[in-house]
Amino acid sequence: MHSTELNNDFAMFFYINFLTNFQYKTFDRTKMSIIQLDTDSLTLAIAGDSRDYTQAFDAIIKDHEFYNINNGFFFRENGKQKILGVHIEKQGYNCIALSLKNCIIIDEIVLKGVILDQNPQINERTFVNHIIIRTVTAAINTTLAQRKGLMSCLQMERNAITGSHTKLIVLPNQSCFPFIYRIKPDKYFIKQ
Template sequence: MAACANAIKYALAYKDFDISKNYPPIIDNSYKFVLYPSYWKYKVEGYRFQDQIKHRDYSNNVSINDFEYFKQLLENPNTGVCAICGDKFTVNNKPTLDRINNNLPHTKDNHEGFNPFVKEFIGKRIQAKIEANKGLEQFCKITMNSSYGSDGMNTEKYTDIKILDKKGALKSHLSNTFMDEQQLSDNAYAVQMNPETCTCKTPLQEAYFVLDNAKYHYVNFIYNFMHKAFDMSKLHFVEGDTDSAYWAVSGSADAGYQQQFNYVIKDKQFYEDNAKYYFPTIEGDLLDEKKILGLAIENEGTEMIALAPKNYYIKVGEKEKIKLKGVNQKTTKISKQNIVDNIKDGTVTKATNMRLGQKNYIMQKIATQKNGITGIHTKAIVLKDQSCCPYILGLKASDYIIDE
């Protein structure tokens, strides 16, 4: 149902979309926002109520006495703008505190002048990269990149495991919620129960905001920058993921494969005016390369074959790189020929993953065989024009009508 609703939403949103038109940002002509004591009092009480509901310590929360401090922040041209969109605050775009750590209450130390936690973590990640601290760098990366998955996936526990003695374990068998038991020792049992009620606190609205926001910036770059700056007849989209895209570029045959987009620019003035917002402009500067919502060249090669996102072959210089999600390539050797055979003949390549697992408290080596390369898209129905549609019960690819 969620997939269908999402598809309908985007279909309606793009019903009147014209790729050749220019869609400038909507200008907010409402009055400039001025912070008054009455509004600040209303916000302070609202922040306190939110923290009470979440059982957070609100003793050091922002208060009425902080009015002058925040009034000066809003009047300052550097801090009096939205940290997410960069727009000035107006009557239609009122400010609110954006906490860095959502587990902490609304204190002055937990907002840093309306800056979101992303700026804090991107700074830590860049510093860790400079200091060659791979552990901290990966931690910061995962913290930022896992917002959709962490907020959207349900991590609540729906089973209850208790450690009981023999008498208690026998008594639990009489309960309607009994599921399973495992003997731990002579008089200790791990009993698994299935509660009749459960709670789910997954913040779906945060997850889908992150997803929609990522889609917006992804599509905005392609249609409002690439289509205007580049000759798209010389570019072919190979494959993409949440935060990456691979393009085949028909540039200059004499310039080598590390030419980026230099030979497909059609509007040089537009490119020079806007490229700095996306691409790195200072060579070797990590702060510039890793800027928020910026882009960096990850790989450049001479050949690429892609079956799906996270499933591709690319030749970078003299090296060959194969990405195959879910397959351990140390135990299963995958080559370019396996991918070519799948495209030409539909050949399925089997893969074996090895892992360590515990069974009856004994560590064992477990081999799992799975389909490594199938050429089958299991997350959507692919139409003949390469459009992807959601699975709907009873509908096949032939049931969709393509408007030519």
């Protein structure tokens, strides 16, 4: 138990170090918004240039010299594994985060702890049904495990979709802001 907490502390230190000493100094934060944040993952919305979504961070780098000197400390190189490294896992035009660990990028659904290939019942309609009628969706993960030389097929059932955060304020220009108690949409200003 103690080593697990220690590992999480190391990961948290790396994560905070990446955010404060690299991301905030390198990227234009006015063109970047955090969609979802977890102890081991970060989903960003990036307002880049007119190229397609594979541009990654190219259009929002504000200090190219600092980026070139320091990106090797954080990002993987040529697909090599790196302990506590940062890499782009998925990219797309649209990202919707319904709650923590639960987001859709384009038509690709990401749901932590659920093997989606084994659960075809989870699709975009499942998320919509959850928001509208509050259905709880179960998923079954099938994995192989070996113990004392004996291979077993394990099936674990878990609740896949249980909650969502639906309190967002959508402004006339389609920007979304979090719901804050006693703050009405007319208090938000859009810089034209």
